[in-house]
Amino acid sequence: MPREDDDDETYYNFEITPVMSTYLIAFIVSDFTVLRNEPENFGVWARKGAIEQAEYSRDVGPKLLHAIEGFLDVKYPLPKLDVVAVPDFSSGAMENWGLTTYRERIVLYDEDHATAATKQQIATVVAHEFAHQWFGDLVSPEWWNYLWLNEGFATYFESFATDLVETEWRLQEQFVVRDLQSALAADALLTTHPITQPVDSPNSIRAIFDTISYEKAGSVIRMMEHFVTTEVFKKGLKRYLVARDHLDANENHLYEAINAELLETKPGSHENVADILHTWTQQAGYPLVTITSEDSGLTITQERFLLTRASTRNEGSTLWSVPLTYAVQDGDFTDTSTKEWLTESSLKIGRPTEEDKWFIFNVQQIGFYRVNYDEHNWNLLTNYLKSEDYEKIPPVNRAQILDDALNLARAGILEYSTALELTQYLEEEVDYIPWYSALNAFSFLNLRLAGTSTHPLFKEYILKLIQHVYEDLTYEESDADDHVTKLLRSSILQWACNLDHEDCVEKAKGKFHALHEGSSIKPNLQSVTYCTALRHGGEEEWNLLWDKYVKSNFATEQSLILGVLGCTAHQELINE
Incomplete structure (x- = not known):
């Protein structure tokens, strides 16, 4: 961009742009x-x-x-x-x-x-x-x-x-x-x-x-x-x-x-x-692919999946060209090549494994569809996830199974008892990918059950599920933590403190109290610590964070603080 000076004026000459929108x-x-x-x-x-x-x-x-x-x-x-x-x-x-x-x-x-x-x-x-x-x-x-x-x-x-x-x-x-x-x-x-x-x-x-x-x-x-x-x-x-x-x-x-x-x-x-x-x-939505075992093999069907009990789900007029992939127990989850194409409402194929072994369709969740199984295969998957071998199913497919099951239950297609029994394996899960899907699905239940007589039981169940991973991560961040561990800790601590996990709440309040005395809090722990302190605190805690927000020169820090100021239980502080 050449520049020409002429006394008190400056001219900027720009090159001609390429053709652009x-x-x-x-x-x-x-x-x-x-x-x-x-x-x-x-x-x-x-x-x-x-x-x-x-x-x-x-x-x-x-x-x-x-x-x-x-x-x-x-x-x-x-x-x-x-x-x-x-x-x-x-x-x-x-x-x-x-x-x-x-x-x-x-x-x-x-x-x-x-x-x-x-x-x-x-x-x-x-x-x-x-x-x-x-x-x-x-x-x-x-x-x-x-x-x-x-x-x-x-x-x-x-x-x-x-x-x-x-x-x-x-x-x-x-x-x-x-x-x-x-x-x-x-x-x-x-x-x-x-x-x-x-x-x-x-x-x-x-x-x-x-x-x-x-x-x-x-x-x-x-x-x-x-x-x-x-x-x-x-x-x-x-x-x-x-x-x-x-x-x-x-x-x-x-x-x-x-x-x-x-x-x-x-x-x-x-x-x-x-x-x-x-x-x-060129059409809205996506299919629910259902796999049912029969003596002669597997029957695979497709219909539009909707999070509603409306009869429109079963109209049968919407079909997709569905690339089917699957893996079997002790099989290869790296092969994402298409095994079969489901282009009509139903398809029959041979059973890919013995009857007492599970199979999983949609390897690595490559396809944009949900999968439902018959009761037998759901039970096989649930029992396997609750065994010591659960990690043989890759994290993405563990996440897929959780997300599909809990959303099928939400849509009234799968019994919640089946979906929730499957989630029991999370007591041993320490991987971020399945936990992301699980906590996302639990968010819906947490909102729906809030204020009901069932909510305390739901809180108790989730706290039981996260106890092991909470103890594994601890409230403290280590220099040895990798990027994904930091993401997982942030999610688990947020849920633990929000559900009033005693140790989580006490550690958050302790860290915030140390902030009064000039200590710092590592960025990945700030959101949960600030929010928990505000929920259990009052005007003093709120004013401290507001002052920190006003004085900060870091847009990322300001955004974080602004996001937690609403955690206070005192409406009048927000209205000021």
Whole structure:
């Protein structure tokens, strides 16, 4: 950007931009300062008083960019890329081409004032916006009907690109419980909509920036990757991006590119990507796949899953092309290749294992569907999970079994006694992935039972389940803790203290009391400690945190404190 000076005037001459969609043009006038990663022509801009918090984004940004470039085998097309931390930014983040913008708390990080969850959010949101440099910026959607071609791929890459950089975070597994399972919950409501949704007004466009266009689309993209294979998926994306370079696109452009690669890799393949994906993108909802054992084998059926007892669940008019995967007891859970296609309402196959051994459909929860079994297989799974061998079922499939069972019970399809008996194995569970699914499902029950005579029994049951993992983690954080352990501790302590676990509450109050005397609390323990102290405290505790909020120069810390101030039982403090 050459500059010309003429006495008291300065002229800035900008290079001509590439062809781009109008919504992607941005410029910023500020007195911000920058941290540069010079070899990469990459910089992070922020307020002068906050620029030191930009180091993590400055370091991880180029790595994420190169991870996406390497996956796609398509170079980032611009000569530079800037990241800008904007105070009071109305959006969370925006993918302006070459000039991405973020709220401060989503891009600035200081390890003494931010949690492990915040660090993860920063990396994944930066990856999300960087993925848009290809999906949305280089190739823009033909119309907002195809918003998911932007947001679905950005959601996919926010986990899978970051996983290539932050390799210890288990983000491929986290994607299942955070993104896919949250999309299953949203898409089970009657108010859902197809991924490809016709829109014709500003309000209807804004309305589809939701879980369906982001998390469901990302989950369907992941499912497609596995049924065509990762090699075909990568080559197909490259073909798509090269063919539509600086052009717009619709979903069929994507399918044609991937199908072409599929036919080159598997000549004579009967799979047609467009025919398969249209059943997932052009109709709302998803299937419940039910497996029933019979003397001659297994009968597999599909029907739409809804979190309602309404008769619409059994209309039978909605069918999907479902890629079926399964594993058997002592079998291979790494093989996610499609074993059978369920394209009609029912299918019969041979039993994959002996009658006294269980089977699990939807290996690694690759498919965007729920699974129900007959009573015999549920009992086999429950007994196995309650045995010493439960870890032979991978964490993602343990999480899937929990999420499916508890949501089937919520929908009135499975008896709650069956689902809750299965959760008894959690007394020995110490892995974050299954606990994430379990606690998410328990949140619904906690809300529904609050204020009823049953709630004390529910609290007692959950406290019994978490006692072992609570003792395993303790209230103290260790320097040896890995990233995922920190996430698990935060979740378990939050539940323990909220349910009035005696040791948890006393330790939280003790740590907060030490804060009065000048001690510090590690960021990953702050939320549960602050919230518990406020619930059991009064004006003095509330004022201490409010003062800390006002004086803080860290957006991540301010956001955390603001989130817990409502924990107080004294309404008048919030009203002041």
